[in-house]
Amino acid sequence: MLTEKNKMRLLEEDELFPSTPGKVKIERAHTINRQFHRCFASTSTTFLWALFLIALTASYLSFQSFVSTSSRFLSSSAWDRQVRTSASPRRPHGLSVLVTGAAGFVGSHCSLALHKRGDGVVGLDNFNSYYDPSLKRARRDLLSRNSILLIDGDLNDHRLLSKLFSLAHFTHVLHLAAQAGVRYAIENPASYVHSNIAGLVSLLEAVKSADPQPAVVWASSSSVYGLNDKSPFSESDRTDRPASLYAATKKAGEEITHTYNHIYGLSITGLRFFTVYGPMGRPDMAYFSFTKAILAGKPITIYRGKDGVDLARDFTYIDDIVRGCLASLDTAGKSTGSGGKKSGPAPYRIFNLGNTSPVTVPTLVSILEKHLKVKAKKKIVEMPGNGDVPFTHANISLAMAELRYKPSTNLEAGLKKFVKWYISYYGRSSRGGRKTNL
Numbered sequence: 001m002l003t004e005k006n007k008m009r010l011l012e013e014d015e016l017f018p019s020t021p022g023k024v025k026i027e028r029a030h031t032i033n034r035q036f037h038r039c040f041a042s043t044s045t046t047f048l049w050a051l052f053l054i055a056l057t058a059s060y061l062s063f064q065s066f067v068s069t070s071s072r073f074l075s076s077s078a079w080d081r082q083v084r085t086s087a088s089p090r091r092p093h094g095l096s097v098l099v100t101g102a103a104g105f106v107g108s109h110c111s112l113a114l115h116k117r118g119d120g121v122v123g124l125d126n127f128n129s130y131y132d133p134s135l136k137r138a139r140r141d142l143l144s145r146n147s148i149l150l151i152d153g154d155l156n157d158h159r160l161l162s163k164l165f166s167l168a169h170f171t172h173v174l175h176l177a178a179q180a181g182v183r184y185a186i187e188n189p190a191s192y193v194h195s196n197i198a199g200l201v202s203l204l205e206a207v208k209s210a211d212p213q214p215a216v217v218w219a220s221s222s223s224v225y226g227l228n229d230k231s232p233f234s235e236s237d238r239t240d241r242p243a244s245l246y247a248a249t250k251k252a253g254e255e256i257t258h259t260y261n262h263i264y265g266l267s268i269t270g271l272r273f274f275t276v277y278g279p280m281g282r283p284d285m286a287y288f289s290f291t292k293a294i295l296a297g298k299p300i301t302i303y304r305g306k307d308g309v310d311l312a313r314d315f316t317y318i319d320d321i322v323r324g325c326l327a328s329l330d331t332a333g334k335s336t337g338s339g340g341k342k343s344g345p346a347p348y349r350i351f352n353l354g355n356t357s358p359v360t361v362p363t364l365v366s367i368l369e370k371h372l373k374v375k376a377k378k379k380i381v382e383m384p385g386n387g388d389v390p391f392t393h394a395n396i397s398l399a400m401a402e403l404r405y406k407p408s409t410n411l412e413a414g415l416k417k418f419v420k421w422y423i424s425y426y427g428r429s430s431r432g433g434r435k436t437n438l
């Protein structure tokens with residue numbers, strides 16, 4: 001017999017876990033159900049508590065790491081001195097440059113080149129794990145051996161940025177930090193917004209407030225041309241049809257920098273890089289991942305465009321890009337703002353930095369086969385609709401006229417240098433582990 005109290009409890013439980021209407025309830029089944037429900041209720045409560053505790057611990061740890069990262073930087077006079085020393089030019093009228101993304105491919109090369117000619121350089125990089133951070137750490141070690149300070153920090157850390165600009169009077173910012181990669185945007189769209197939009201705005205806010213305001217040279221991308229089919233691509237061509245989120249964030253960057261130029265008088269130079277390659281490059285890019293796979297005897301996938309047309313890129317060698325970046329810094333006019341107001345118009349420039357001679361992906365593979373002395377196992381598939389464009393081709397007349405930019409390394413010669421570096425760094429039996437220092 002059920003007591004009134006038990007009946008009430010059952011009723012309450014029925015309301016909590018309603019049974020399917022019209023089903024006959026057998027008391028034994030109900031008892032089992034009840035036990036199950038209790039057990040479920042207690043399991044879910046435990047689960048919720050566990051979740052709560054995990055969230056609490058995670059926020060505590062991230063707060064701690066934020067506090068320790070910031071205080072490590074922000075309260076040490078030794079660190080202040082390091083920043084000032086690294087930012088100081090060692091030649092008369094030398095530049096003082098904050099290089100963001102300095103542990104990256106283009107960033108590390110540019111930092112070394114600036115330092116070599118006597119400019120002051122401070123690097124900033126968040127060492128994210130988009131590709132193997134050990135290569136980024138090796139680049140940092142190389143910079144460190146050249147007395148270049150590289151700070152582990154994120155563009156979105158406002159306190160860190162304002163501290164940096166208060167410590168050093170940077171004449172220029174070379175902004176190369178970004179979430180790169182065209183196809184990865186399908187997997188992780190938020191990382192593009194974090195770095196290429198929020199990070200960019202955070203940096204521009206800090207630059208705007210700096211006194212004096214530095215000039216900004218930053219990496220846009222050939223991908224902004226998107227579905228443009230007028231060849232070669234000129235800076236005045238349409239860029240309103242991006243084919244990937246990566247491209248859309250780079251295009252947005254061009255508009256955002258324009259706003260800061262217009263309102264605050266920041267001197268802006270946007271560089272549209274065309275598929276940059278070379279030693280110490282990015283492991284996610286085709287020439288690099290193909291090399292690794294070919295040496296390991298693994299198959300490579302070659303995408304092919306509509307109607308069996310080969311894809312082509314205006315592959316541009318890193319040394320040419322570095323020269324273009326340095327020439328942009330050297331010719332950037334001054335920012336005109338102070339205290340959040342501009343005192344006159346400041347330059348806003350955009351340049352293509354390409355090679356002007358597109359090469360198809362199968363040709364890239366055959367050059368690699370020749371330099372590696374190994375035949376590739378090729379799998380040819382139709383280009384997936386994940387952001388790729390069929391070809392790129394730069395018109396570089398503007399950069400030639402204003403920057404004296406003149407690319408001098410063709411793909412054959414550039415890949416030879418890349419392969420030499422790759423084998424010296426990873427060895428021929430490459431499994432991704434490094435053999436020597438950079």
Ligand SMILES: O=C(O)[C@H]1O[C@H](OP(=O)(O)OP(=O)(O)OC[C@H]2O[C@@H](n3ccc(=O)[nH]c3=O)[C@H](O)[C@@H]2O)[C@H](O)[C@@H](O)[C@H]1O
Pocket residue numbers: 180181182220221222223273274275276284285286287301302303304311312313361388
């Ligand atoms: O100029 C840019 O603005 C961009 O250049 C670079 O993008 P992409 O030109 O796409 O270079 P990359 O990935 O090396 O693919 C090269 C070719 O190989 C094809 N490709 C690629 C991979 C593969 O497995 N198979 C293949 O055929 C592929 O279809 C393509 O045709 C930078 O990564 C990017 O960050 C941005 O800076």
